[in-house]
Amino acid sequence: MGTTPGGAPSNWLHHAQIAAGKRVADTHLFTALMRGNKSAYARKDGKLIPLSPYHHAYHFDQARLGRFLASKATGIDHIQTEVAALLRDPASGDITALQCSGDRQIDVDFVIDCTGFRRAIIGQMGAEWKSYGAMLPLNxxxxxxxxxxxxxxxxxxxxxxxxxxxxxxxxxxxxxxxxxxxxxxxxxxxxxxxxxxxxxxxxxxxxxxxxxIDPGRLDQSWIGNCVAVGLAQSFLEPLEATSIHGTLVQMLLLLRATPTQLAAGPLPTERAAFNQTVAGQVDDFADFINIHYAGGRRDTPFWADMTEGGITARQRDRIAAWQHTPLSRNSFTPLPGGLPHVEEQLYTPVLGGLGLLGKDASARAVGSPGLKKQARSALAQLHQDFTGAARKAIRHRTFLASLAARD
Incomplete structure (x- = not known):
């Protein structure tokens, strides 16, 4: 979206669109591509050429991805077995070994529970489930x-x-x-x-x-020498982009500790900070998903219930405030450790599409005559660039076929 002028909010072109009664989506290349069922690539000299530094978010075959990652991992033993029981230190409660099928015992220093909804290991460590059923009632x-x-x-x-x-x-x-x-x-x-x-x-x-399904998260992701990640730690919605993102963030947090530190066990304050950070990130995404139901529909019992009582007080207060105060990055509290979280770049298109951002508030965000002129010029340039890119782009079916041919 180009360089943000000094003094303007980072989502200034979004506000310019809202103030003019136009679609926020039109400030993005992908809207033009979606309308024509195009990919983000052109073809030149038999090669795929990206049309933008921002490409698709890809769906993938998780079984094949697992095999691919396994082929890249070196020095790792893959043991196909089932965990029957945990052996734990009577004093600390830490896991000392996994009792597996076939009377096999695997000694452990640290355990990462990736068992999905079963939560086969962290569930035995005393972790409790915090349900989001009231705000995300699809079960x-x-x-x-x-x-x-x-x-x-x-x-x-x-x-x-x-x-x-x-x-x-x-x-x-x-x-x-x-x-x-x-x-x-x-x-x-x-x-x-x-x-x-x-x-x-x-x-x-x-x-x-x-x-x-039961949307929610664990009250503690890390207990003793066991940490749960991915679906073992939380679940929000079936598309699972939030889960994949959250899993990567959790692993990045774990990478801040050395294997020796993990085996020795973090200080209680460090473990508590990790749990608070991870919980805050999942709560942040839950809030964002909840606001998708705030369009005011009442035409079926479900939508009437969501409109009348399904939107959290926090999100209702935010919506009310953003009718009068421009939504910006300053509207959100950063997560500890500078972790990525849901900010204006995601909220603005959703709330703009639902008609929940005040036109007058957005007009104030780009209120000066100079900024309005810059916005008109920038939006006109984007429209020209996007139209040209979409014209060059190949059909998405063609793009997928070219990828399959490489497989």
Whole structure:
């Protein structure tokens, strides 16, 4: 979005759009690409040329990625087994060994629990689950696949579509569309959800299974010499971008300690600081997801319930404030340690799309005549650049085919 003029908020062009009654999304290249089902690449001399320093966020086959990472990891033994019990030091409570199937015992200094929803190890260490059910009440999911129309374009984006009692995701990959409906069973059951899907999509769907979900996090991610990461530590929504991001951040935090320090065990204050930081990051994302339901819908029982009581007091207060005060980076408290968190760059497009940012407040953010002139010029240049880039871009289906040909 170019260089921010001195004294202007970092999201100044977003505010210029809102003040003019236009779409925040039009300040991003990907809007132009999405409209034409284009990728972020052009083709030149038989090679793919990126059109921007910002590319796709990719969906991947997690099993194949796991095999790839395993092939790159050196000096690591991969043991296929099941943990039957923990052996613990009677004084400290730390884990000394894992009792595995086949009477195998594995001595340990430090354990990272990556067992997902089972929480097979951290659950035995006394960690408790803090549910976000009141603010994120969708507790069932029914995944299914849809075939691509071989003659149609493939969308270069993930779909999140509001439904009567939740929302549907649609992830277009090379050979099909991975879909699912995540819903509240306080409002509909799985059969009703399937009926709604088939009515909306105008085709039959074959539900693969029903998944029980409970959005939330552990009260403590790190107990003794065991730390839980990924889905063992928290879960917010089925697309799991937040989970992947959170897992990477947790691992970066752990990398600040040496193996010797991990084995010796951190000081209680250090462990408490880690737990507070990780919990704060997950809470931060939960707030952000909650605000997606603040569009004011009342046309179904689920949406009426969300509008009347599903938005947290914290987020209601923020929405009220941003009607009068321009949303900016200063609207958010940084997380400890300078960790990345949800700020104006994510909130502004969402709230702008929902019509929850005051036009007058945004007008004040770009209030000076000089800044308004700069904004008009910058937006006109972006429109020209984006239109030209989209014209050069190859179809997303073509892009995926070129990647598959390299596999």
């Amino acid at each position: 069932k999911a029914i995944p299914f696949w849809l075939d691509h129309d071989p003659k149609a374009d493939i969308a270069p984006y993930t779909l999140a579509r509001a439904m009567d009692a939740g929302w549907m995701w649609g992830i277009p990959v090379h050979d099909r569309m991975g879909c699912g409906y995540v819903f509240s069973d306080a409002h509909i059951n799985a059969d009703q959800a399937k009926d709604e899907l088939e009515t909306r999509l105008r085709r039959p769907v074959e539900i693969r299974r029903q998944i029980d």
